[in-house]
Every structure is written in C-alpha cells, then in structure tokens.
Amino acid sequence: MEFRALGRSGLKISEITYGNWITHGSQVEEDAAQACVRAALDAGITTFDTADVYAAGRAEEVLGRALAGQRRESVEIFTKVFWPSGGSGPNDRGLSRKHIHEGVNASLRRLGTDYVDLYQAHRFDHSTPLEETMEAFADVVRAGKALYIGVSEWTAEQIRAGHALARELRVPLISNQPEYWMLWRVIESDVVPACEEAGVSQIVWSPIAQGMLTGKYLPGQAPPAGSRATDNNGGAGIIRRWLDDDDLLERVQRLRPLAEQAGLTLAQLAVAWVLQNPNVAAAIIGASRPEQVAENVKAAGVTLEPHLMKAIDEILGDKVERDPSVTATRSPVFD
Template identity: 85%
Template sequence: MEFRRLGRSGLKISEITYGNWITHGSQVEEDAAQACVRGALDAGITTFDTADVYAAGRAEEVLGRALAGQRRESLEIFTKVFWPASGTGPNDRGLGRKHILESIDASLRRLGTDYVDLYQAHRFDHGTPLEETMEAFADVVRSGKALYIGVSEWTAEQIRQAHELARDLRISLISSQPEYSMLWRVIESQVVPTCEELGVSQIVWSPIAQGVLTGKYRPGQAPPAGSRATDEAGGAGAIRRWLEDDDLLGRIQQLRALADQAGLTMAQLAVAWVLQNSNVAAAIIGASRPEQVAENVQAAGVTLEPELMKAIDETLGDKVERDPAITATRSPVFD
C-alpha cells in the first residue's frame, strides 16, 4: 500500500481507502461486510470512510464492529454529517450547530470510537450561515472529537470561503470528497486548481463509476445477475445513468485493450487513473466481496504512461462529463 499526505496537514492516509456507501447495512450481510473489512486491513488499507446517513446509521455501526479490536492509532476513520440519519424534524438535517454537535456524538457511538480523524460536511447547507457551520466544526475539533475537517461535493468558491473561515478559527480544513472518474471530471477545471492553491486534497468517490468501468456491463445486454445494476436496494438507481447509453458502454469495452497493455484489470485501470491526479490523496473503493478489495488495491503505486492516458481520453471522447456547474446542483435547498 502507498500513502499520501492529506492536504498540507501531517495526516497520511492509504491511497486506496475503503468506503461503505450502499454496501454495509444494506447491500451485503454483516458477515460479508466484516470479511471485506478484514480483506482491506490485510491489504494494507488503513483509511475507512463512511457517513451517518449510509443505511440510516447502520453502515457506521457495521464498520465500528468490523474494526473493533484493531489498534485505533493505526487507523484513519472518516465520517460525514448533513443528511438525516434518523428523525424527520427540521433540525435533523443540514449543517446547523445543533445538528452537527448532536450528529458527531451519535456517529462516535455507532463507530465505537472516541474520535474520528476527519469529519466532513456531506453537502453545502444553503440555509445556515457558513460562519455558524464552521464555528460548530471548530468546537468539534477543540473537543477532541475530530482531528480535521473536510467537505464533500462543494464548489470551488464554497471551499474557498470555508477554508478562510477555518483558518481564522485555527482549525484545518484539508479535504474535499467529490465524485471523480474517467467519465466524471467536473472537478478538474475549478475545484482542483482552487484546492491545490489552498492545500486541500481530494478523496474521490466512485472511481469505477459505480462498477461501469469494470466492463461487466455490455451494450445491448442485460446486466449480470447479482450485479449492482440489478439490486434496487443496493445502488441500481445510482448506476442507471451510465447504462442507458450503448455507445458509452461500447467505448468502455474498448478500454479493455488499454488495460491489458498496462497489465491491469479494467477496475485497476480506473482506480489507477484517478490516482494520477496529484491533487487526489485517495480513491475510495467499495466492495461486496473481499476479492474485489484484493483486486482494486493492486492499483496502488501504479504509474500510467502519458500515451496511455491520452488513449483513454481519445477512446471516451465526448462521453466524459466536465461541466463544473453540476457540483452546485448536488446540495439541496431545504424549505
């Protein structure tokens, strides 16, 4: 396993990070989830990412049980706050002081730990003054319940404003967690340059585009039995956008020859691709089987030649999404 520094902080994380969105507590049974976490640990992964909203808190609980007995100081545990994890009240969501301070305590209970290494704002809250949000995060850090602060799916300008407030409050905002893959590059023109300037790293999710970049979904064919695309409780909705374009699926099949050329599986190629971006500290992988973890970690430390990167761009062509304005649409405006 290779390790990268997160932002300009002193925290190093495994460049392959294990995440449990739409798996633990929902898509896979607990014994399978436990096996995947053991596989991640055996592969040298030390960094684990979750969120309070995943499976309404169950994902945090499963991860906490799976990591029980491990040396806490040897792990980096990340979680997030914004969406309702439980309850339907007006203060059960967003980034107001009440929700943040109550949510960190609930997350720590579910995870079975005294602190998280990184506490992330899961979306931007248009209904709460940013000053209030950052002051609440500062109190979380000063209480010892989190070491660092991050954000997820924030625009470049939102990150800049939060970073300035964090600096004034003498806390460290060191990470951004956006979607990023060969197919989804909306962060490249604005978020990445801003973060490079500020000393903020990307921890990217969906580097394999929900499994589409593995090549197992073929144009004109039904999704394989047992795949994510067939599991309405485990992410079929998230992957559907990619499966409706046979031209795209055909181009992805053409990547197989490029992966073979690099001596990689298609999944490894996809993970290695995001890690070529120097502003990316880690790629988050998920798994429903330990074998998937063992495959994906082989992307750590891989260098892709410029000619190969160019060939990938030429193959995917105009199927790549690059519009930076999309990020702003991912944070809801609550009534």
C-alpha cells in the same frame, strides 16, 4: 499500499481507502461486510470512510464492530454529517450547530470510538450561515472529537470561503470528497485549482462508476444477474443512467486493451486513473466480496504512462462530463 498526505497536513492516508456507502447495513450481510474490512486491512488499507446517513446509521455501526480490536492509532476513520440519519425533524439535517454537535456524538457512539480522524460536511448547507457551520466544526475539533475537517461536493467558491473561515478559526480543513472518474471530470477546471491553492486534497468516490467501468456491462445486453444494476438495494438507480448508452458501453470495452497493456484489469485501470491526478489523495473503493478488495488494491502505486492517459482521452472523447456547474446542483436548498 502507498500512502499520501491529506491536504497540507501531516496526516497520511492509504491511497486506496475503503468506503461502505450502499454495502454495509443494507446490501450485504454483516459477516460479508466484516470479511471485506478484514480483506482491506490485510491489503494494507488503513483508511475507512463512512457517513451517518449510510443505511440510517447502520453502516457506521457495522464499521465500528468490524474495526473493534484494531489498534485505534493504526487506522484512520472518516465520517460525515448533513443528511437525516434517523429523525425527520427540521433540525435533523443540514450543518447547523445543533445538528453538527448531535451528529458527531451519535456517530462516535455508533463507531465505538472517542474521535474520528476526519469529520466532513456531506454537502453545503444553503440554509445555515457558513460562519455558524465552521464555528461548530471548530468546536468539534477543539473538543477532541475530530482531528481534521473536510467537505464533500462543495463548489470552488464554497471551498474558498470555508477554508478562509477555517484559517481564521485555526482549524485544519484539508479535504474535499467529490465524485470523480474517467467520464466524470467536473472538478478538474474549477474545484481542483481552488483546492490546490488552499492546500486541500480530493478523496474521490465512485472511481469505478459503481461498477460500470469494470466492463461487465455490455452494449445491447441485459445487466448480469447479481450485478449492482440489478440490485435495488445496491445502487441500481445510480448506475442505470449509464447503461442505456450503448455507445458509452462500447467505448468502455475499447479501454480493455489499454488496461491489458498496463497489466491491469479494467477496474484497476479506473482506480489507477484517478490516482494520477496529483490533487487526489485517495480513491474510495467499496466491496460486497473480499475478492473485490484484493483486486482493486492492485491499483496502488501504479503509474500510467502519458501515452496511455492520452489514449484513454481519445477513446472516451465527448462522453466525458466536464461542466463545473454540476457540482452546485449536488447540495439541496431546504425550505
């Protein structure tokens, strides 16, 4: 396993990070979830990412139990706040002082820990003054409940504004967690330069596009039985949008010889690809079976040659989404 500094901080995290969105508390049974966490630890992964909204809090509980008995100082635990995680009242969402303080206390209880290493704003809150949000995060850090703060799916302008306030409040905002993979590069032209200026790293989710980049989905064929595309509890609605494009699926198959040339599987190539971006500190992988963890961690420490990166671009061509304005649509505007 390789380790990278998170933002302009002294915190080192494993460049392959284990995340339990979709899987823990919903898609897989707890025994399987625990086995996946053990496989991650055995592979050298020290960084674990979750959120209070995943499976309405159950994902945090499962992760907390899975990490129980580990030396707390030897792992990095990340979680997030924004979406409702149980209640349905007007204050059960967003980034108000009330929701942040209640959210972090609930997350710590579910995770069975006194603090998280990174506490993240899961989206930008258009309904709450940014000053209130950042002051509440500063209070969380000063109370020792989080060591660092981060954001997820914020635009370049939002990151700049949040980082400026964090500097005034003298709290470390060091990360952004966006979707980023070979065909989804909306952060490259706008968000990444803003983060480089601010000393903020990317912790990217969906590097394998929910399994689409594994090559298991073939043009003109039904999804394999037991795959994520057939599991309505496992993100089928998310991946389905890509599976109707036979041209795209055919181009993914054309990546296979490039992966073999690098001595990698398609999944490993996908994870290694996002790690070539110097602003990316970690790629988040999920798993429903321990073998998936063992496969994906082999992307750690891989350097892809420039000619290989160019060949990937030539194959994917106009299928790549680069529009930076897409990020702004990720954060809802509440009434």
